[in-house]
Amino acid sequence: MAATASRSALVVRGGWEGHSPVEATDRFIPHLQANGFDVRIEDSPEVYTDADAMAATDLILQCYTMGTASDAAVTGLRTAIAAGTGFGGWHGGIADSFRNSADYLHLMGGQFACHPPKEPDQLDPDGGPENNYLPYVVNILTRTRDHPIVVGIEDFDLVTEQYWVLNDDYLDVLATTTLAARACDAWHRPVTSPAIWTRQWGQGRIFVATPGHSPDVLDHPSVRTVIERGLLWAAR
Template sequence: MPRNALVVRGGWDGHAPVAATELFIPFLEREGFTVRVEESNEVYEDEALLASTDLVVQTVTMSTIERTAFEKLRAAIEGGLGFAGWHGGIADSYRNNSDYLHLVGGQFATHPGKPHDGSLGERPGDASDNFLPYTVEINEAGRAHPITQGIEDFDLVNEQYWVLHDDYIDVLATTTHPAREDQPWHRPVTSPAVWTRQWGEGRIFVATPGHDLETLQHPSVRTIIERGLLWASRTA
């Protein structure tokens, strides 16, 4: 049966919303989706379009959303629309809207940078100042879930998201920020790295890795995102 996907992209250019989504559009088309691309979240105002859509893939870092657009998106998700994305495109969107944060269940707080002493690499003054070596650990629930089943723990050198979250998300993988002498926290802090959320009849999927194209093309990251897109798609 034909399915429809809506790619909504924009916001901060540093996350390459166009190039990043172009990595996954061919995958969706191979999986039988007709894909529509919009460069503004104003499209969420179109209730008829959302009703005929099975999956929204959002890559909009920061930016803002009008109240009516958000409310129509939320209502569509509650009615069965799938909502999915990665990194800041879904977990750091619309800081002006606390109800959006409630919908998604987890929000980017920070990505600790390298120590100034050079112990984790030099700080050249660009985005790589925040690239740390870290591990994405698949938990017990993740080992049984179709999104992450069969994927082993894997290492990345990139932004490690510290996420503020609630306990209504179903966490499939985590990452732990170690205690560091140069930082004000005094014990390791574990954040969700991959999670799902059931909202009404709709499914939400979030993966926090994905700052740049290199990370998105890491075999484990790409597999998790592709599976997550399919999992989130409308089921009824």
């Protein structure tokens, strides 16, 4: 039975359809409703310009890969988070949004740079996204294992896109993933990137998980648990 709605969540979804923004977010809306959120859904980040609506929003779940947002929308988002609105999401829906906006990148502190493909002799010339699916491990940091988002979760394996993330040191990193340096790569040593992180922005909290390229990844028990917990943790 869903809890009586006492808080407000805004789901902003759209952008590149390859990340299945509707199907992906639909997986988590019942979770929010069961935890007492009244959920509103929008298909454009321009809702962020509505100051009254944003002030009344306790959590924003964003799944909007690439695309654009106006300066006013990004300013509205930053203002709302600084005042206490929570902000969370996964994969490109939050870590590869609004590449046109330096202010958005500053807000997030971590930005998708690439997901290396399989080695050349493993590529299917007629293949699609599967050419970018690699086996990798998400490593929970020892010092953060008691954080409410990851407590009780062990390191886990995935076969999907592995994100190389450009990031600053204001992130509170909960888990990392290490990208190999293969003979076919231009880089010469392994690169460790944040895979799960939080960020305090004014009075607001930000939560990001980089796994989540496709619905089956979101259904992985550890990924789903992390996202469900992360959204609740971020909320006002």
